[in-house]
Amino acid sequence: MRGTLHSFSLVHRASTKAFVADVPYYVGLIDMNEGFRIMTNIQPTGDREIKIGAPVQIIFEKRGSATVLPQAKIATETED
Numbered sequence: 001m002r003g004t005l006h007s008f009s010l011v012h013r014a015s016t017k018a019f020v021a022d023v024p025y026y027v028g029l030i031d032m033n034e035g036f037r038i039m040t041n042i043q044p045t046g047d048r049e050i051k052i053g054a055p056v057q058i059i060f061e062k063r064g065s066a067t068v069l070p071q072a073k074i075a076t077e078t079e080d
Contacts, residue, residue, distance in 0.1 A: 048074040
């Protein structure tokens with residue numbers, strides 16, 4: 001699943017105890033190529049800049065024994 005970063009924010013205070021270890025982290029609004037918008041975390045990208053309009057790929061991260069969360073990562077134009 002791919003999309004485009006519409007907007008983002010850097011979170012300095014976790015909204016729940018589940019995210020305390022992740023602070024600071026980015027949350028973004030992603031315009032999906034399928035025509036809908038989601039809000040999800042943006043994973044650290046190393047050398048890829050988090051900026052509005054950046055292409056993103058959605059991956060799914062397992063947290064705990066029963067929770068799977070969508071996560072965005074900044075992608076290259078050719079990355080699947």
